[in-house]
Amino acid sequence: xxxxxxxxTRTEPYRPPADHVKLQAEAPISRVRRPDGRELWVLTRHExxxxxxxxxxxxxxxxxxxxxxxxxxxxxxxxxxxxxxxPPEHTALRRxxxxxxxxxxxxxxxxxxxxxxxxxxxxxxxxxAHTDLVEALSLPIxxxxxxxMLGVPYTDHAFFQENxxxxxxxxxxxxxxxxxxxxxxxxxADLVQQKLKEPGNDLLTRQLAAGVAPEDLGPIGFLLLIAxxxxxxxMISLSIATLLDRREKLQALRDDPAITVGAVEELLRYFTxxxxxxxxxxxxxxxxxxxxxxxxxxxxxxxxxxxxxxSVFPEPDDLDFTRLARNHLAFGFGPHxxxxxxxxxxxxxxxxxxxxxRMPTLRLAVPFDEIPFKENGPNYGxxxxxxAW
Amino acid sequence: MHLExxxxxxxxxxxxxxxxxxxxxQDDADxxxxxxxxxxxxxxxxxxxREAVNVCPGRALSLAD
Numbered sequence: 001x002x003x004x005x006x007x008x009t010r011t012e013p014y015r016p017p018a019d020h021v022k023l024q025a026e027a028p029i030s031r032v033r034r035p036d037g038r039e040l041w042v043l044t045r046h047e048x049x050x051x052x053x054x055x056x057x058x059x060x061x062x063x064x065x066x067x068x069x070x071x072x073x074x075x076x077x078x079x080x081x082x083x084x085x086x087p088p089e090h091t092a093l094r095r096x097x098x099x100x101x102x103x104x105x106x107x108x109x110x111x112x113x114x115x116x117x118x119x120x121x122x123x124x125x126x127x128x129a130h131t132d133l134v135e136a137l138s139l140p141i142x143x144x145x146x147x148x149m150l151g152v153p154y155t156d157h158a159f160f161q162e163n164x165x166x167x168x169x170x171x172x173x174x175x176x177x178x179x180x181x182x183x184x185x186x187x188x189a190d191l192v193q194q195k196l197k198e199p200g201n202d203l204l205t206r207q208l209a210a211g212v213a214p215e216d217l218g219p220i221g222f223l224l225l226i227a228x229x230x231x232x233x234x235m236i237s238l239s240i241a242t243l244l245d246r247r248e249k250l251q252a253l254r255d256d257p258a259i260t261v262g263a264v265e266e267l268l269r270y271f272t273x274x275x276x277x278x279x280x281x282x283x284x285x286x287x288x289x290x291x292x293x294x295x296x297x298x299x300x301x302x303x304x305x306x307x308x309x310x311s312v313f314p315e316p317d318d319l320d321f322t323r324l325a326r327n328h329l330a331f332g333f334g335p336h337x338x339x340x341x342x343x344x345x346x347x348x349x350x351x352x353x354x355x356x357x358r359m360p361t362l363r364l365a366v367p368f369d370e371i372p373f374k375e376n377g378p379n380y381g382x383x384x385x386x387x388a389w
Numbered sequence: 390m391h392l393e394x395x396x397x398x399x400x401x402x403x404x405x406x407x408x409x410x411x412x413x414x415q416d417d418a419d420x421x422x423x424x425x426x427x428x429x430x431x432x433x434x435x436x437x438x439r440e441a442v443n444v445c446p447g448r449a450l451s452l453a454d
Binding site: 053054094095098099101102103104324326327332333334335337341342345 | 400401402403404406407408410414415417418419420421440443444446447448
C-alpha cells in the first residue's frame with residue numbers, strides 16, 4: 001500500500017494542517033510520504049511525541065546520512081551545532097551553556113529588556129501612527145537582547161541587527177540571506193578573537209574563560225543567534241496579531257495583567273511555530289504507542305498537532321489564557337528542549353504587557369486574513385504586520 | 390510523598406523553577422536542578438510537585454513515598 005502524501009504547509013493561521021489533524025483522529029502513528037517522495041513516520045499524539053523526543057535512540061545527529069536533515073555538504077570535518085548531535089557530545093556542550101540561561105540569570109535581564117522594549121515603543125510613538133510591527137519591534141527586540149548577551153559592541157549593533165534581520169526575513173532573496181549568514185559567521189568569528197584580547201562581561205568571554213576553543217565559539221554564537229531570533233520575533237508578531245484580531249482576548253489581558261504569564265504559555269501552545277525541527281532517525285527498533293519503528297527509519301513529531309491533543313488540552317482549539325498549558329511541546333521535550341525557552345518567555349511577556357499598557361489604541365491596519373503569513377517556512381510567523389494607533 | 394531529583398538526567402531547562410520557585414532552584418555553576426524543599430507542605434504544594442514532575446523534559450524528577 002502506498003503511504004499518503006502530507007504537506008507541512010499551514011493554510012489556516014489558527015489551526016494545524018487539516019491532514020495532520022485527520023491523522024491524529026484516524027491513524028495517530030502513520031507512515032506517510034513527503035511531497036518530495038521521502039517516506040517517514042509521523043506522530044501526532046502528545047504522549048507519543050513526548051516519548052519520542054525523550055528517547056535518545058531517536059537520533060538528532062545530522063552527520064548521519066540517514067538523518068532527514070543531513071545535508072550533502074556535511075563532510076567529516078563539519079562542526080555540528082547543539083541541535084545536530086546526540087549525547088554524550090550534546091550533553092557536554094549543552095551543560096557548558098545552561099548557566100547562561102537559568103531562570104535566575106535570565107531574571108536579571110528583565111529590567112534591561114524592559115528598557116529595550118520601552119525605547120522601541122518610544123520610537124514608534126514618536127513617528128507616524130502606523131508601522132510594520134515586525135520591523136519596529138518583533139525583530140529588533142530579540143536581536144538587541146542576543147547581541148548584548150553575546151557582547152556585540154554597540155558600535156557594531158546596526159551591522160549585526162541588519163544582517164540578522166536579513167537572515168530572518170522571508171522577503172530577502174537567497175543571495176541576501178546567504179550574504180547575511182556569511183557576514184554574521186565572519187563577524188562572530190572576529191568577535192570571539194576580539195574577546196580573547198579584550199574580555200567583556202558577556203557569554204562569549206565567559207565561554208572562553210571556561211576553556212571553550214575559540215573556533216567552537218563562533219558556531220555556538222551563530223546558533224544562539226538564529227535559534228532565538230526569528231522564532232521569538234514570529235511569536236511576538238503572531239501574539240499581537242491574534243490579540244488585535246480577537247479583542248476579547250486582548251481585553252481579558254488588560255483586565256487582569258496577572259494572566260500574562262499563562263497567556264504567553266497558551267500562545268506558545270496554540271501556534272507551536274517550530275515544527276519540522278522535531279525530526280529524528282531511529283537507531284534501533286523502537287516501539288512507540290504500540291507501533292514498531294525500525295532502525296534507520298525517520299520519525300517526525302508533529303508538535304503543533306500534538307499540542308491540540310484533546311486528551312491533554314481539553315477544547316484544544318480554544319485559545320484559553322486561564323488554562324495551565326505548561327505541558328506543551330512548543331519548545332520540544334527531552335534533552336534537546338529549547339535552551340533559550342525561558343528567555344523567549346521573558347521577551348514575550350515583557351513585550352505583550354508593555355504594548356498593551358502603552359499602546360491602548362493599537363489596531364491592525366490590514367484585515368487579519370490579509371496578513372502575509374509564513375505558510376511554508378521552517379517556522380510559522382508573519383512576514384510583516386501593519387498596525388496603526 | 391517527597392521529591393527526588395536526578396542531576397544526571399537534568400537538562401537544565403528550569404521548568405521546575407517556573408512551576409515552584411520555593412521548591413526548586415538551579416545551581417549557579419552548571420544550571421542543574423537543586424531541590425530546595427523535597428517535602429510538599431500541603432495539597433497545593435503536592436499539585437505543584439506533580440506538575441514539575443510532568444513538565445520536566447529530562448524526566449529528572451520523581452515523587453516517591
